[in-house]
Amino acid sequence: MWPLKPKASVGGKADPAPSRxxxxxxxxxxxxxxxxxxxxxxxxxxxxxAGTWYxxxxxxxxxxxxxxxxxxxxxxxxxxxxxxxxxxxxxxDELATYIRESLPLDFPISSFDLDLDAMRTTVSEISAVKTAxxxxxxxxxxxxDVEQRKAVALWRNDDGLVLVDEGGNYVATAxxxxxxxxxxxxAGEGANDHVDExxxxxxxxxxLGGRLRGLVRMGARRWDVVLDRDQRILLPADQPQRALERxxxxxxxxxxxxxxxxxxxxxxxxxxxxxxxxxAAEERMAQQAAFRAKxx
Numbered sequence: 001m002w003p004l005k006p007k008a009s010v011g012g013k014a015d016p017a018p019s020r021x022x023x024x025x026x027x028x029x030x031x032x033x034x035x036x037x038x039x040x041x042x043x044x045x046x047x048x049x050a051g052t053w054y055x056x057x058x059x060x061x062x063x064x065x066x067x068x069x070x071x072x073x074x075x076x077x078x079x080x081x082x083x084x085x086x087x088x089x090x091x092x093d094e095l096a097t098y099i100r101e102s103l104p105l106d107f108p109i110s111s112f113d114l115d116l117d118a119m120r121t122t123v124s125e126i127s128a129v130k131t132a133x134x135x136x137x138x139x140x141x142x143x144x145d146v147e148q149r150k151a152v153a154l155w156r157n158d159d160g161l162v163l164v165d166e167g168g169n170y171v172a173t174a175x176x177x178x179x180x181x182x183x184x185x186x187a188g189e190g191a192n193d194h195v196d197e198x199x200x201x202x203x204x205x206x207x208l209g210g211r212l213r214g215l216v217r218m219g220a221r222r223w224d225v226v227l228d229r230d231q232r233i234l235l236p237a238d239q240p241q242r243a244l245e246r247x248x249x250x251x252x253x254x255x256x257x258x259x260x261x262x263x264x265x266x267x268x269x270x271x272x273x274x275x276x277x278x279x280a281a282e283e284r285m286a287q288q289a290a291f292r293a294k295x296x
Contacts, residue, residue, distance in 0.1 A: 127170040156187040168192035188217030
């Protein structure tokens with residue numbers, strides 16, 4: 001409270017009422033905002049000014065930054081926070097090696113320096129990896145668990161032979177057709193985008209047995225079934241499986257594919273066409289010419 005100077009009254013007695021300015025000052029000091037400013041604002045401003053002045057010296061700032069960096073390093077490099085090796089599970093040797101090469105880490109390394117989310121993204125972007133998880137296992141082991149894509153077909157393209165999964169995604173490179181004789185062979189532009197349809201056609205063509213060589217995507221819109229002896233079954237773009245089943249039914253009834261047939265064109269469902277081989281066509285023409293000459 002501010003000291004108040006008593007005012008003299010007419011009768012010689014002091015007037016106890018404060019002056020107008022003293023009364024206003026008392027009311028102002030009772031305001032919560034003013035009291036908070038004096039209690040907290042003034043010390044804060046003084047501390048801020050002192051800190052600003054102290055940190056205005058570059059040498060002092062450098063010493064503080066160095067002390068913080070040393071304290072942080074002493075904590076991060078403790079043995080319980082160090083990662084000493086990497087383990088890759090769920091991937092074959094070739095893929096595991098590629099994953100290690102994609103994550104060039106210099107062990108031992110502090111776990112604080114590892115961005116696990118970024119590492120998981122890097123591993124997941126590998127085409128042969130379906131899913132991936134990255135974690136730090138007790139004992140200082142960087143554990144990478146992957147689910148490798150499963151190859152279901154061989155795709156022959158301009159770059160050679162590659163293994164693809166059911167979605168047409170790249171799995172690995174194949175050195176030759178004999179490297180995976182258990183997988184069906186598909187070829188042609190865009191064939192990898194229709195692997196599921198190709199597998200259904202392969203299943204429908206199972207009665208052909210070992211005569212089946214593979215499927216070729218034609219014009220990025222339909223399939224050709226390739227058999228031995230350079231025979232082909234030209235399937236339509238719509239309902240190719242039904243057309244193939246009709247050809248197999250004809251083979252069972254009339255042995256159409258065991259004859260000298262080069263092409264069985266099923267692109268027009270109402271008018272299937274059979275094309276003979278050149279040798280068979282020439283022999284037929286010779287027989288017709290001999291028959292005509294005989295009947296003259």
